[in-house]
Amino acid sequence: MRPKSGGKAKSQRSSAHARPAPARARRSKGSRRSSRSKGRLLLLAVLPGVMPWMAACEAGPDPDLGPAQATRGAPTFEVDMDWPRLPEDWVMSSVLGLFVDDRDHAWISHRAELISEEDLAAAPGGEGVPAPLVMELDPRGEALQGWGSPEDIDEWPPVLHGFFVDHNDFVWTSARDQNQIMKFTRDGEHLLTIGEFDESGGSGDPDRLGRPSDIVVDPETNELFVVDGYVNRRVIVFDAETGAYLRHWGAYGQAPDDDYRHSPDWTPEDPPRQFNLVHAIAQSGDGLIYVADRSNSRVQVFRRDGSFVEERVLRSGAGGAFSVEFSHDPEQEFLYVADGTEHKVWILRRDGLEVVGELGSQGAGPGQFQRPHNLGVDSQGNLYVAEADPGWRVQRFLFRGWGSPE
Template sequence: MKAIITASLLLAASSALAQQAANPPRPVWTVETLPQPAPLTAETNKQPNPYRSEFGFLKLPPGRVMGSTSAVGVDSRGHIWVAERCGANSCGNSLIDPIMEFDEKGNFIKAFGGGLTVFSHGFYVDAADNIWLTDARAMPGKGATVLKFSPDGKLLMTLGKPGVQGKGTDVFTEPNAVIVAKNGDIFVADGHEADRGVARILKYDKTGKFLMQWGQPGKGQGDLEVPHALAMDSKGRLYVGDRWNNRVQVYTQKGKLLHSWTQFGRPSGLFIDKNDILYSGDSESRRPVGYGYNPGWQRGIRIGSVKDGKVTAFIPDPDPNPDGGATSGAEGLWVDKDGIIYGAQVKERTVARHLPQK
């Protein structure tokens, strides 16, 4: 009897730890520990909105509901890819296929990846239409990885060790985003919760061999606090959405800091198109002291050229009370060849698209 009770207690403890790993609490911040808000200008929230927004255009298969999603991409055929969290906000105990493919009209094609992920987060579609996904949380046997899939769903590469979180170069704590350079080098942003003590960029070659890393938690120039998104311009410069510091940090591929931009808001998602136009999804700016503190800045998608850093367009968050929650509007971003913006929205559990007005 004693052995049975002991085994039951161990099983319960293991289950509790797994649940805690899958859904870690947000840290409590005081005014002293909050990053400084970005400076306001007369144009901070006043740029024109030359887009028409559509919601609910993706047609899910019968019986399927969309879970929270911060991952959207478009391939060379114009097909739309979404990674969602199994109809909820976690795939930890689900076998639902979280990675879905739709045609350009929003018709469902297929899904895959069931049982491999915990918390689908960052997305990248490379030049060969391979699908890269970061899994930002972990539980025993899965999560805390970067997964590379072929377009037909074959797992081609795993960076990190499934279910193992750490600060080494062969493991991740909470990988947020991934991007692949023209030469095949892979960049991963690691560190989703500030209280974990990890905020870094890791670089690997095309085979997954570790090359280098940079970044540390902090508010100073070059420091990072929740590097949440990655983008790359035509010159190969790496743009990091330094979300908790309310800025975009621009680096060389060897980690040299070039610019620190605050004019693009509090970035949750970044994308740079073929014309070097930067799209920044601010899903968190809030006035109340606490999480998302960035008074005066409205949530929405800010758009401008990386050539001069000027914001020229702004799509406001449609949420009538964005200060009422930790997130709303687009986190993950992608822009197709026709200039249509796709925004993956965590709170609303949907993907919106924003079409340029003719």
């Protein structure tokens, strides 16, 4: 369908709600959370000589059980060998965007421009075609629709990075290299663009973005939260209806500083004071905002107004936090974090952000990962993992119950 013209969003300036945190705080003063006993993970192990699709667990209960138990172990998974079920001649490349909506439909975007003639010739029958840039898959993994091409919209973005389907069924994506956020209907009709094409004004600019990476819409306030992180160093918030600017903040809820120099010798005990490629964002059911600060290998948590709650530095070095998602129990007791450099998914207990396990290892086999880039979770608790270059795929891991407590 030919889109409507997507006009630029007009900004309405307001002050950021930023509250500084203590220099080495891990949890903000006055946080209502308390720590729980550590759980042990029975996870899908991928080890040399072991078939990675065999999970050492039994079929478990539905994830939507009663109140979370402090003694409950972390979730366990088994890789789904029968998902997705795409047409055989479709060739998919580096998968950047992934979101699982309320219908348990997986939305996927990939970088079709990376597909070569050799890749197409390697498809069954030797006559492959690039998969659509945007794909909607049903719970069985079969394609319901595909859209996104230069014929659909003027200046179609080459890289669709983050994806989100909101409570009003609008589809949002970050056109990373164009410095824009775009809003669509489910069938690809273009409704709104936020940001100026190919222009960036720094982390204090309310109108222009700096290679934004991911988005989430708050169903209670209809506010759009954007991690603006490949060039800028902030979370920025807009009205999801009008695109009007509302507020922004940097690491620890402080003002972002584009002149800050990151030390290559930082440690988890003394992490950087500014974001460094803030890459993904998710909102929990209790309204907290979780962001993955990719090159600082950490997750930071905020309230809606930008006030800092807590953080977890997963490890030293870059690339430890590509994406964040939640388990599908009522309390969303566990947090999943994709590590695109060490090729695994961290599993944290959300209360206290303690690491309780990990999933996967580096490799191209079932259950292994090559640069996990984005995560999704459906209503059954199944976990979806999108792999960027060189992985070029999406895998689904079936929820198989809770692990044994420690």
